[in-house]
Amino acid sequence: MSKLVVQGGVPLCGVLEVQGAKNSVLPIMAAALLADGDCIIEHCPDISDTDSAIEILGALGAFVTEKRESDGSRTVYINASNALGFEIPDDMMRKMRSSVMFLGAILSRRHRAIISFPGGCELGPRPIDLHISALKKMGADITEQHGYIDCECDRLYGTVIDLAFPSVGATENIMLAAVLADGETIINNAAKEPEIEDLQNFLNKMGAKICGAGSSRIKIKGVKALNGTRHRVIPDRIAAGTYLCAVAATRGNALIKNTEPRHLSSVLSFLTDCGCDIDILENDISVSCDELHAVRHIRTMPYPGFPTDMQAVCMALMTKAKGSSVFTETIFENRFKHVGELHRMGAKIRTDGRVAVVEGVKKLYGARVESTDLRGGAALVVAALSAEGTSVIENISHIERGYDNIEKALSSLGAKITRQQ
Ligand code: EPZ
DSSP states (O other): OOOEEEOOOOOEEEEEEEBBBBHHHHHHHHHHHGESSEEEEEEESSSSSHHHHHHHHHHHOOOOEEEETTSSOOOEEEETOOOOBBBBOOOHHOOOGGGGGGHHHHOOOOOOOOEEOOBBTBBOOOOHHHHHHHHHTOOOOEEEEEEEEEEEEEEOBOEEESSOOOOHHHHHHHHHTTTBSSSSSETTTTTOHHHHHHHHHHHTOOOOEEEEBBBBBEEEEEOOOOOEEEEEEEEEHHHHHHHHHHHHHTTOOOOOOSGGGGGGGGHHHHHHHTTTTEEETEEEEEEEOSSOBBOOOEESSSTSSBBGGGGHHHHHHHSSSSSSSEEEEESSOOOHHHHHHHHHHEEEEEEEEEEEEEOOOOOOOOEEEEOOOHHHHHHHHHHHHHSEEEEEOTTTTHHHHHHHHHHHHHTTTEEEEEEOO
């Protein structure tokens, strides 16, 4: 199992370009299943979730090839004309919980879909009741047995879906099921994340008729067919936020390029509030930090609120800030697993249910720690960069799911970080 070895205490300085968004690539690749023709998806990040999505497309019969670009990104070519499959193999479902994003697209195209229940993972139970109830309302017969979900329909019909929670995945699945349905679908209380807008833009380029993504009400008029198109994935706002925090944690000074600052406004406000100097220059964000002050309360919320995916990394930043911070995790039931590992580095954090209280300390110390999940692993990297001494971070396959060559990115800013088998 690969691990990262980090020599802490080096201020990060320089220029770094941000990868394409993991949470855009997955639903967009699922959407490519709906096209009669070639889809060319540019700026895909070089991460294992991209590999998993490509594997699923291949298992469904799509023709997929790719080109590695000079900037390290991947351009993926997909032709799903012969994708007659409708079942995602269990081992692929287990590799990536978000494979459930393919459900709406497969059902839309094949009128049949069989997936294993994604089940719980490191963040909590991860139910898909909102996905299932919406697809049933659109005309799907769905049975759940022996850990499998079997969906079937003659047609899918447009309807009004009122989401009990602005679920990102459920919003995307409904969009993918509605684009070829008979009639119009309206999603109320839709998720407003930028990745939803990116999916709408991709689908509309294919010939879909969608409006409202980015707001809580999305309207989808069903069309007869969709064509292939070319699309460049938006920048990854969570990767950008992670690198900004890494620079701040090491009291560095850097320019993070090719971002979409408006997608990060709640994180930029947080960084400013804790004492960072932030400057926005179109699509580039400069960050420098001399002294960190604790932000008193960070509460994760659906977009545009403070993103749950930044909670662990920002907590790592707060472990060495002056004063105490309170983190309230309102989105996932079990998203504090990184706390035990941060304790090993000398962090002072107390948790009670969905609340964590961080008391800033003067120093963190290098230690051997284990990644517990994608963003928890990134938090350990940020803490190790600011710690005194050497840290070894195990189980980095979690980190590789969402960060494109993280050690290369950080090394380009001067970090002393290497990967070891
Ligand atoms: C997406 O997950 C992202 N993943 C997550 O990013 C992100 O944390 C999350 O949205 C919230 O922003 C991808 O886009 C691939 P949800 P998703 O449905 O769609 C509950 C990362 O680190 N819920 O918005 O699974 C659910 O249990 C990952 O990049 C139901 O109860 O998130 C959770 O508590 C982690 N029933 C809350 O809603 C449902 O049917 C938010 O889930 C669906 C969700």
